[in-house]
Amino acid sequence: AQRVTQPEKLLSVFKGAPVELKCNYSYSGSPELFWYVQYSRQRLQLLLRHISRESIKGFTADLNKGETSFHLKKPFAQEEDSAMYYCALSGTGANNLFFGTGTRLTVIP
Amino acid sequence: DAGVIQSPRHEVTEMGQEVTLRCKPISGHNSLFWYRQTMMRGLELLIYFNNNVPIDDSGMPEDRFSAKMPNASFSTLKIQPSEPRDSAVYFCASSYGYEQYFGPGTRLTVT
Numbered sequence: 001a002q003r004v005t006q007p008e009k010l011l012s013v014f015k016g017a018p019v020e021l022k023c024n025y026s027y028s029g030s031p032e033l034f035w036y037v038q039y040s041r042q043r044l045q046l047l048l049r050h051i052s053r054e055s056i057k058g059f060t061a062d063l064n065k066g067e068t069s070f071h072l073k074k075p076f077a078q079e080e081d082s083a084m085y086y087c088a089l090s091g092t093g094a095n096n097l098f099f100g101t102g103t104r105l106t107v108i109p
Numbered sequence: 110d111a112g113v114i115q116s117p118r119h120e121v122t123e124m125g126q127e128v129t130l131r132c133k134p135i136s137g138h139n140s141l142f143w144y145r146q147t148m149m150r151g152l153e154l155l156i157y158f159n160n161n162v163p164i165d166d167s168g169m170p171e172d173r174f175s176a177k178m179p180n181a182s183f184s185t186l187k188i189q190p191s192e193p194r195d196s197a198v199y200f201c202a203s204s205y206g207y208e209q210y211f212g213p214g215t216r217l218t219v220t
Contacts, residue, residue: 006151034207043213044202049208086151098154099152100151101151
């Protein structure tokens with residue numbers, strides 16, 4: 001069965017400090033991994049997708065199949081990064097997503 | 110484009126009452142998803158439709174929950190009878206590919 005684990009419910013960092021939001025998964029096939037973000041008073045939206053291998057708003061995430069991880073990283077946190085972050089998984093070609101429980105990131109000015 | 114539309118935005122009801130949540134997906138999207146968000150369990154997929162057909166309802170908690178999609182532009186999630194443990198934020202999302210677009214959610218409180 002598929003599972004997405006985000007071990008930290010809350011994470012606080014100072015502005016300018018590096019940030020890493022952890023995500024581990026279990027899936028028997030080849031998964032697609034995503035990070036979704038929900039800023040205050042906004043809708044949940046896609047931040048990035050592992051296949052794209054791009055940096056969005058300074059965030060990157062690398063899929064590590066050996067460690068079954070997809071951690072989200074940013075070298076210098078900004079106040080506007082404060083939000084709820086969800087890691088999500090889908091099977092190759094599948095429509096549905098399985099979400100982790102989310103991590104609330106607070107960037108302290 | 111207004112995006113995914115959900116109504117009502119807030120619902121307060123008493124235990125035992127029927128609750129109906131509504132969703133209008135983005136025009137042209139062929140998949141629709143219903144999620145429940147709680148502090149303890151995060152976002153849980155309840156059911157999803159592809160081309161108006163329910164594909165996977167294994168996340169529906171119990172028979173008190175039902176969902177329909179009578180056409181490509183409308184879906185409902187019904188809880189009957191409602192219980193206090195159903196209190197949560199319910200999201201609808203639609204997609205036409207890998208990216209899901211979420212509605213603003215309906216905050217349900219059952220007293």
